[in-house]
Amino acid sequence: MYFCTIAVLVRIIIVHSFKLSPPKKISGPWYYLADGLDSSHPFDTMPSWFKDAGNFVSLAFMNPADLPKSQDPVPEAFKKATTDFQAMGKVVFFSIGGAAYSGNWGSGALSVDSGKKAAALAQKYGVGIEIDYEGGGDNAGILEFIKGFRSECPMGKCLLSMDLYGSPGGAPWQKDLVPKALPPVGVPGQIYGDGNWLDWANVMVIDGQSLQIATKYWQQWFDAKLLNANRTTFGTMGGFASASLGICSGSSSAKTQIDFAVNYLASYGTYGLTSWAVCPPVPYHTTSCADWSPSCNSNAPGFNYMCQKLNAC
Ligand SMILES: *[C@@H]1O[C@H](CO)[C@@H](O)[C@H](O)[C@H]1NC(C)=O
Numbered sequence: 001m002y003f004c005t006i007a008v009l010v011r012i013i014i015v016h017s018f019k020l021s022p023p024k025k026i027s028g029p030w031y032y033l034a035d036g037l038d039s040s041h042p043f044d045t046m047p048s049w050f051k052d053a054g055n056f057v058s059l060a061f062m063n064p065a066d067l068p069k070s071q072d073p074v075p076e077a078f079k080k081a082t083t084d085f086q087a088m089g090k091v092v093f094f095s096i097g098g099a100a101y102s103g104n105w106g107s108g109a110l111s112v113d114s115g116k117k118a119a120a121l122a123q124k125y126g127v128g129i130e131i132d133y134e135g136g137g138d139n140a141g142i143l144e145f146i147k148g149f150r151s152e153c154p155m156g157k158c159l160l161s162m163d164l165y166g167s168p169g170g171a172p173w174q175k176d177l178v179p180k181a182l183p184p185v186g187v188p189g190q191i192y193g194d195g196n197w198l199d200w201a202n203v204m205v206i207d208g209q210s211l212q213i214a215t216k217y218w219q220q221w222f223d224a225k226l227l228n229a230n231r232t233t234f235g236t237m238g239g240f241a242s243a244s245l246g247i248c249s250g251s252s253s254a255k256t257q258i259d260f261a262v263n264y265l266a267s268y269g270t271y272g273l274t275s276w277a278v279c280p281p282v283p284y285h286t287t288s289c290a291d292w293s294p295s296c297n298s299n300a301p302g303f304n305y306m307c308q309k310l311n312a313c
Pocket of ligand 1: 184185186187228229230269
């Protein structure tokens with residue numbers, strides 16, 4: 001009898017010992033360092049400027065198809081990066097999906113079981129989970145995933161987010177999903193309703209857009225009045241994140257653009273501003289894809305500037 005009581009207490013203590021506290025605001029990069037378990041984007045040298053690049057980093061990408069198949073579908077490259085970023089005090093997310101894996105969600109990745117597994121990984125590594133389901137449409141599957149995730153790690157203990165399109169017209173299926181998956185009130189980390197919800201959504205603008213276009217695409221989500229801005233971040237790829245304009249180089253034009261974006265978003269009280277940052281060369285190539293520039297300023301003043309402007313670091 002006493003033994004049972006102690007066993008129950010120990011279990012309660014273990015279950016409650018993990019909690020990932022969300023910052024008040026977030027800012028930081030996506031860091032593309034793996035292609036699921038196939039490791040086709042190995043990248044083991046972290047640019048030194050990363051330490052000053054905000055209080056948040058999302059590691060891309062886990063392959064959704066690995067989730068139901070593998071006991072621990074976390075790419076090796078994520079594990080060391082996670083330890084390093086956490087030692088810098090950052091909140092780390094694992095991004096599942098991305099454009100390259102847009103066709104890989106169909107084999108059980110959007111299920112209660114996969115949601116549970118994602119929650120177990122979130123607790124094992126002390127990270128948040130980001131659903132980057134591109135191409136989409138299986139809203140019922142996403143809701144099942146969220147339910148499974150929350151059954152293992154409730155709101156207030158684990159962080160769960162999802163990417164939304166910022167592109168012409170947005171995506172109708174996402175506009176249908178948002179009211180079912182994102183709480184209409186409250187802030188990230190705060191419990192809502194039955195607890196089967198995302199903490200926040202990120203409106204991500206597709207690659208190569210200028211900031212003027214990006215804000216136009218962000219605006220449609222405000223106009224649709226579907227998002228609780230307190231639980232929404234806004235992200236870019238290319239555009240003002242690119243090496244020539246951007247965050248990475250920290251040029252004066254980047255600062256002008258960051259000021260514009262921060263001022264624009266401030267009036268809505270949004271949760272943060274993020275940007276795609278580093279896409280390493282594929283093995284045996286020296287040229288890089290997307291937005292990675294090896295000549296990135298070693299102090300990353302763009303990211304650092306953005307983080308300061310948002311009071312996120
Ligand atoms: C967002 O946060 C502000 C400031 O805390 C608060 O006044 C507002 O009611 C919140 N909005 C929602 C939708 O929760």
